[in-house]
Amino acid sequence: MLPLNLLWWYLGAAAALYVIGLYALVSTRNMIKTVIAIEILIDGAHLNFIAFAATPTAGIDPIAHSIVITSIIIGGCIAAIALSLAINAYKHYGTIDIKKLRRLRE
Amino acid sequence: MIDFIFHFTMIAAMIIFGLIAIEHKNLIYSAISLAVMSVFLGIIYFILNAPYVAVFQLVIYAGAVTVLFLAAISLVTKAKGEEED
Amino acid sequence: MQLPTPAASNWMLISLLILIIGAPVVYLLGKRFEEKSGWVATAIAAIATIIFIVVAGSNILTGSPLYEVYTWNPGLLSLDFGLYADGLSTPIAAITMILTTLATLYSISYLKEEVNKHSYFALMLLYMTGMVGVILSTNLLEFFVFWELMLIPSWAMIVRWGTPGKAARAGFKYFMFTQFGSICILLAIGVTWFISFQAGSPTLNMYELTVVASSLATLAVPLYLAGFCVKMAIFPIHTWLPEAHGEAPTPVSAILSGVMIETAAYGIIRIPVNIFGFVFTDVVLFTVGSWVINVSTIIMIFAVITMIYGGVMALAQTDTKRLFAYSSVSQMGYILFGISAVTSIGLAGASLHIVTHAFGKGTLFMIAGILMTQIGHVKGRDITKLGGLASKMPITATITLIAGLSIAGTPPLAGFASEWLIFAGAAAAYHVVLLIFAVASTAVTAGYILWFIRRVFFGPQREDLADVKEAPWTMLIPVALLAFGAVLIGIFPNIILDYLIPIAQHIAPLT
Amino acid sequence: MLPFAPWLWVIPMIGAVLIPVVSKISGAARDYFAIVIGGITMIFALSIIPDIINGYDWFTGVALADFPTTGAHGDWAIPWISGFLNMGVLVDPLSVFMANIASGIGFLILVYSLGYMHHDPDKMRYWFFMLFFIGGMDLLVLADNLLMTFIGWEIVGLCSYGLIGFWHKHTGPSPDPRYKTEGEYNAACGMKAFITTRVGDVALLIGIIILFTYAGTFNYLELVEGGFGWVTALANGGLLLPALILLFGGPVGKSAQFPLHVWLPEAMAGPTTVSALIHAAAMVKAGVYLVARVLPIVHEAYLVLGYTEIITFFQIVSWVGIGTAFLAATMGVVKKEIKQVLAYSTISQLGYMFAALGVAGTVIESAAGYIAGTFHLIAHAIFKALLFLAAGSVLHSTNTKSMFEMGGIRKDMPWTYRTMLVGVLSLAGIPFIFAGGWSKEAILTAALQAGNILLFAIAAITAAITVFYSFRMLGITFFGNKSSYLQEMEKKGHHVHESPKVMIVPLIILAVGSIIIGVSTIPDFFGVSGWESALTVFFEELIGHHAAAEIPATNPLVLTALGTSIAMILIGFIPAYMLYIRRDGKQDTPTFKPLYTFLMNRWYINAFYYAFFVDGFIWASRGAYKYIEEAGIDRFNDVLTNGTRGFTEKFRKTHTGILSMNMLGVLIGIIIMAAAALAVLLLI
Known part of the structure; x- marks a missing residue:
């Protein structure tokens, strides 16, 4: 059982991960880093679910767990596809800088 | 009290490695930081009574995804002198 | 109002289905036989028209309205797909179908030079379905669906076959204005549903709604009025009409002006006046001395402004189609004037004016089309370049005179029969000052119509028009039939009014 | 004495409609057909005179008999619009006099036209309008209610319009410098007559409708019945004098009285026969007829109510x-x-x-x-x-x-x-x-x-x-x-x-x-x-x-x-x-x-009207079109669309497609939401 005051801390941690991920998305120009940021973002969301699922009022909720498991697998897939895109982009244009890629489009 | 400290430690470590993962210039380090962060997250899941989630987290994120990252990085990184970030 | 027991037969549905199924049939057949697609479409429209008129008309004559109902959506809202033809909706639906059929016949000659005719005729049938559906539907959502079905084919026809270069802008304007109105109507339908939900019997059937005075009703009525007045082109929001009607292909203009914008008038009679009639008379906005300004008065003021403004604008035009379009704006003012008095005479007059205006204005627009095809699409619509055509086109000139004078409200033509009822309706609500302005605008109407006729048909023969010929019979037959209708209704308005007046008395909040 | 009086206006109208059909046979057949129709109408008109001389109590409105009994003239009435209006015929000395003028003089003029219009190529139109006019005039004078009188009133106006502009194809020089040819001048004269009388008709129609609203009937006989309650109601509403003056507006227009007299001299542009019948003998008398028709009613009301x-x-x-x-x-x-x-x-x-x-x-x-x-x-x-x-x-x-x-x-x-x-x-x-x-x-x-x-x-x-x-x-x-x-x-x-x-x-x-x-x-x-x-x-x-x-x-x-x-x-x-x-x-x-x-220069009244009501009105309408419609409302619409478009164009520039920018937006949104949530929390 997770005490309520600790829940707040975990929610804060989840928010922190989310903000970190967003910040990375805003600041980075590297496609690989973008993928990393997305993964962190997703982790933040997962943590949110699990933290709520662990609170005494809600009880341990298997649905939340199964959703998160599904999402983790999807997250893995996202990473795989995103990385393959990055590799392809690199093979095609020789760069993984999204600003440069955008310029190539024009 | 000890319990709380353990929780805080885990959270802090996770966030710190997350920050490293996005801030480090070297992509390899970034990927490894991400893996470490995932490990800490897995521990947190264990603490939060979610053992299956923790297992999946460790297997997929800390394991498979990291390997993917490393492979991808090795494919896209050029030799010396190329621009970064 | 209590709906009668549904009829066992389903002729009205068949008539609508003929049109809906006819549209793809015409399109597919037209790919192979493009030249014949107009005839096929005319035949389909005529069959549907005849079925409807015979079935609904015979029911009206026996004194029992025709009602058909089908289960549409048995879910949360329990929607019924109803079709209802009584003494009010039957003549309007009938004239809609007649005018559209004649316009389709007329289009065969008008579109001789155009390509892609089969799509045009398929759209025409869809358009007809939309208009007839709006008039016959019993359910507010059904009404709205048909309302949108009416908009889209007409927009497509305006943009694709309208005046090159100008039609796109006109069509865009038409679509945007009308869509704005549609949104208002949709909102109002939602509010209406909520009112009935609050009253404990949630329904969207406009004939079964019984509404008690509530503050929500005063919200619904302005929304309905805003929505319908856009379609009717009442004064400040009328500018889409002259452009759309001016630049549309002429048969479509005839339908737009002749029947489509009147469906909005029908909507006002059927929905706000019928359901929320008390709002028109009971909601007093303010009083000036002893003059009580209620919702009805405000609408009447707008109607009078529209009448006079449209007429004055028509005087300033040199383009036939724009002149007629502004004339339509003015005539919509008459109809709204009759409706907004919310007296039974006024409602009967407004409903009759829907029919008579369809005869008159449909004819006049088709005349404009005849001038355009016989003289030239640019030159034929410029009044300053025409003159002395009466000797070249005697039949056209005669028909123009009949239709024009009918619009100007000259007895014994149809326009008079409806106009005096409208004015008597306003007088029955004791709006004497507004009445004076309204009747005065008939002089303006006579002015622009006769001035148009004098400039186009009378006067010296112009040399550059020496080889103009009378129009082909596929164009003359529709206009002649419509003009004959104008004369017939003018002499015997009772063939419609006898069945219309009981319903108007039922609807009208004021006696 | 012949069967029923409405034939007086039904016959010439049907005859008029048949004229185009008969003219297919031959020109002479058409001409004589018109004359015969006119003659029959005249005989019908003359045949009512004995009935009148035998006495007819107008005020009580005793009907001679019900339609369609032989000899019925009086309360012949069929419901035209059920519950509102009956089409009826009122036979009394005044209407018989007027019907005889229209039909009798009309017949003589039709005969005269045989000679006068002998060479005209458009005789079909001429006969149609002349017969239709006789029918309309008979309808006007024989109608038993104001609305039918008004219908006849407008029909004669319509025929007058058609006949004044009859020679619209003439190519001679125009008497008026405003128009290029004589034909155009003639057509313009017809229009002038129609519009000018229309001004009077507008007043008449308003008057009729006000009367109908207060009296609940158009019928002359019913107006007299029941102690003139409508006069009291009108007077209490302050509308008695306005309603009567509006009613008089029609006669002023139709009978060419000041200030609407300007159309009659121009009406002479038509053939002389038309001037004789319409603009001297019959149509212009319609106004006098209406006043003479209403006078006993209103005068009686004065004597009763004061x-x-x-x-x-x-x-x-x-x-x-x-x-x-x-x-x-x-x-x-x-x-x-x-x-x-x-x-x-x-x-x-x-x-x-x-x-x-x-x-x-x-x-x-x-x-x-x-x-x-x-x-x-x-x-x-x-x-x-x-x-x-x-x-x-x-x-x-x-x-x-x-x-x-x-x-x-x-x-x-x-x-x-x-x-x-x-x-x-x-x-x-x-x-x-x-x-x-x-x-x-x-x-x-x-x-x-x-x-x-x-x-x-x-x-x-x-x-x-x-x-x-x-x-x-x-x-x-x-x-x-x-x-x-x-x-x-x-x-x-x-x-x-x-x-x-x-x-x-x-x-x-x-x-x-x-x-x-x-x-x-x-x-x-x-x-x-x-x-x-x-x-x-x-x-x-x-x-x-x-x-x-x-x-x-x-x-x-x-x-x-x-x-x-x-x-x-x-x-x-x-x-x-x-x-x-x-x-x-x-x-x-x-x-x-x-x-x-x-x-x-006709006391300059005509010039004044042209300057103010014709040219002035057209000038004003063109001005209104230019400045209110085009520069006002239309312009406003364009400004609205262009403004929206301009705004969205500007706004579109922020949509760079760069992921970082989008994410920045999300971040800012989250911060704002968080701040709002915090503010709400603090306030609570």
Whole structure:
């Protein structure tokens, strides 16, 4: 059982991960880093679910767990596809800088 | 009290490695930081009574995804002198 | 109002289905036989028209309205797909179908030079379905669906076959204005549903709604009025009409002006006046001395402004189609004037004016089309370049005179029969000052119509028009039939009014 | 006596509709078909007269029998719009008189048209409108309710429009510089007539509808029934006088009274037969008819209820009438075209009739003025039709419109001259012999009787002017030497000749008719029962037993009126004789140039109307189109669309497609939401 005051801390941690991920998305120009940021973002969301699922009022909720498991697998897939895109982009244009890629489009 | 400290430690470590993962210039380090962060997250899941989630987290994120990252990085990184970030 | 027991037969549905199924049939057949697609479409429209008129008309004559109902959506809202033809909706639906059929016949000659005719005729049938559906539907959502079905084919026809270069802008304007109105109507339908939900019997059937005075009703009525007045082109929001009607292909203009914008008038009679009639008379906005300004008065003021403004604008035009379009704006003012008095005479007059205006204005627009095809699409619509055509086109000139004078409200033509009822309706609500302005605008109407006729048909023969010929019979037959209708209704308005007046008395909040 | 009165208007209308069909057979068949239809109509009209003489109580509205019993005339009524309106026929002395004028004179004019319109290529249109007009006029006068009267009213207006502009294809020079050709001018004249009378009709329609709202009926008989509750309701609403004046607006327009008199002179653009029938004998009398129809009702209401607004209304009628009579007479003095002179004299005579009717309404004993007015109506219908047809005969033969291009043709056209002379003497009001003599004197008597000395004086002066211009017209046309125009024509071998018999016979019939009417009034001058008392009996039911006590011939009022009348004839005749009949080929040179110009320009009323109501209105509408519609509302719409588009274009620039920017947006959004949540938390 997770005490309520600790829940707040975990929610804060989840928010922190989310903000970190967003910040990375805003600041980075590297496609690989973008993928990393997305993964962190997703982790933040997962943590949110699990933290709520662990609170005494809600009880341990298997649905939340199964959703998160599904999402983790999807997250893995996202990473795989995103990385393959990055590799392809690199093979095609020789760069993984999204600003440069955008310029190539024009 | 000890319990709380353990929780805080885990959270802090996770966030710190997350920050490293996005801030480090070297992509390899970034990927490894991400893996470490995932490990800490897995521990947190264990603490939060979610053992299956923790297992999946460790297997997929800390394991498979990291390997993917490393492979991808090795494919896209050029030799010396190329621009970064 | 209590709906009668549904009829066992389903002729009205068949008539609508003929049109809906006819549209793809015409399109597919037209790919192979493009030249014949107009005839096929005319035949389909005529069959549907005849079925409807015979079935609904015979029911009206026996004194029992025709009602058909089908289960549409048995879910949360329990929607019924109803079709209802009584003494009010039957003549309007009938004239809609007649005018559209004649316009389709007329289009065969008008579109001789155009390509892609089969799509045009398929759209025409869809358009007809939309208009007839709006008039016959019993359910507010059904009404709205048909309302949108009416908009889209007409927009497509305006943009694709309208005046090159100008039609796109006109069509865009038409679509945007009308869509704005549609949104208002949709909102109002939602509010209406909520009112009935609050009253404990949630329904969207406009004939079964019984509404008690509530503050929500005063919200619904302005929304309905805003929505319908856009379609009717009442004064400040009328500018889409002259452009759309001016630049549309002429048969479509005839339908737009002749029947489509009147469906909005029908909507006002059927929905706000019928359901929320008390709002028109009971909601007093303010009083000036002893003059009580209620919702009805405000609408009447707008109607009078529209009448006079449209007429004055028509005087300033040199383009036939724009002149007629502004004339339509003015005539919509008459109809709204009759409706907004919310007296039974006024409602009967407004409903009759829907029919008579369809005869008159449909004819006049088709005349404009005849001038355009016989003289030239640019030159034929410029009044300053025409003159002395009466000797070249005697039949056209005669028909123009009949239709024009009918619009100007000259007895014994149809326009008079409806106009005096409208004015008597306003007088029955004791709006004497507004009445004076309204009747005065008939002089303006006579002015622009006769001035148009004098400039186009009378006067010296112009040399550059020496080889103009009378129009082909596929164009003359529709206009002649419509003009004959104008004369017939003018002499015997009772063939419609006898069945219309009981319903108007039922609807009208004021006696 | 023939079956039922509505046939009077049904027959000519159906005949009119059949004209295009019959004209497929042959031109002659069409012409004679029209004549036959006119003849049948006339027979029907004549056949009702015995019924009337047998007595008919108008006020109680006793129907002769129900339709369709044989002999039914009275309450023939079929529901036209169920619950609102019945189509019915009202047969009473007034309507029978009017129907006979329309049908009888109409028939004579149709016969005359055979000769006059012989060479016209568009005769189908001509016959159609003429027959339709006769039908419309019969409908107007026989209708038992105001709305049907209005329908007939508009039908005759429509026919008038169609016939004034009849020669719209003529290519000669236009008399008016505003238009390019004569045809265009003719069409414009028709339009002017229609629009001007339409202004009056608007007022009439408003009046009818107000009356309907308060009385709940259009029917004349029902208006009288029930103690005039509607008059009380109108008076309480302050609408009695406005409603009556609006009702009078129609007659002002249709009968060409000031201020709507401007259309009638232009109406002379049509064929002369049209002028004779429509703009002299029948249609313009519709206004007088309506006032005469409404007068007994309203007058009775005054006697019952005593609202002084009604008296005010009748004073307005009488002053409008006499003012118009004077105005038009002065304009008629200077006109150069024979038909123009007759047109102004028509306006003037119509003014007399209104004056008589108005005077009748202001006194308790309405009979004297009423009979004077209606009798003048009948007399005028006959002699004005005669004058127009005679003028048409002259025009037909000389081929010009201007009087100054005629002159000295009385030897060439003896019968035309003789009948014209009868007409002129009738118009001048020569007492004892010619129609118009007694009625003019009766109008003067009625004015005196009402104590309205000023009105009497103006009427007398107008009478003198009338005599002057009618003899001026006769003198210039028939006396003196032939004009240079005619002499040139004769050199070319085109001699002025008498018109064919088919034109002369109607002229003679009309001339005989006016003499008969004139002679039949002789006893009245001496207080013996003649026309006046016959008419009084005839109209007794109609005017509601309010006949004056018998005015003996020795009554000083009658003698004063008669003396004044004769004096005015002399005053008018002598200068006209000196100037125009005994002239030695001199042209008409204006003596007082400013006055002449002033009169020639019709007191500048016409110019004023054109400037303000025609050009001004069109100018204003074009201005409104340019500045309100295009620069205002349309511009506003464009500004709205362009503004929206501009805004979105600007806003689109922020959508760079860079992931970082999008994410920044998300971040900012989250921060704002977090801040908002925090603020809410803190506030709570």
